[in-house]
Amino acid sequence: MTRLLVASRNAKKLAEMRRILAGAGVEVVGLDEVPPFPEAPETGATFEDNAVAKARDAAAETGLPAVADDSGLAVDALNGMPGVFSARWAGRTRSDEANLRLVLEQVADVPDERLTASFVCASALVLPDSTEIIVRGEWPGRLVREPRGGNGFGYDPIFVPEGETRTSAELTSAEKDAISHRGRALQLLLPHLRTLSRP
Structure with a gap:
C-alpha cells in the first residue's frame, strides 16, 4: 500500500484525516512517523499558500506523496479573520481555548443575526514528480456565544453549521467528516x- 504523508503533528487532525481517507487505498502517516526535517513557518497570505508550501517541503524532504492543509475560521463581522491566523489568534503559545475566547470577546457587541462565519480548508497534494493539486472546502454557519460540546477541536464548540442546531463539537465524528470543510476538501x-494505489 502506498504511504501518504500528511504534513501535520496534530493528533486530532491526523485522526480526522485517517477517517476521511480510509477508502483511498493509502497508508496515512504523520510527520512524527518519518525522519525529522526542517519545517518552514506558515507565512502565506492565504490558506492555499500555506498548504502547498507545507506539502512541497514534505514531498521534497521524504520522497513520499504528501498532503498538507491549512484551515481556519473566517468570521464575517471580523472581515474574514482570524482566517490564516486561526491557530495563533491569541498568540503563538496560546491554546484553542484562548483563541476561541478571544473571538467571542471580539464579537461580543455584534448582533446574533450578524454572527455568520465559515470554516475554510485548503488541501494540497504534492507528488514526488512535482505534480501539485490544490483544492478548497468551505463550511458555512454561524457562531454561538458559549461553547457547547466535547467532540472536535479548535473553534468547533462555538460554530453551528448551516442547517444545524448543534455545534460542530456536538456532532459525531462521522457526521462532521461527511460535511466539514476538511471533509469537503479531501473528497x-x-x-x-x-x-496512487493503482499498480
Missing part, C-alpha cells in the same frame, strides 16, 4: 489519491 482529492 475533492480522493480521486487523485486513489490513483
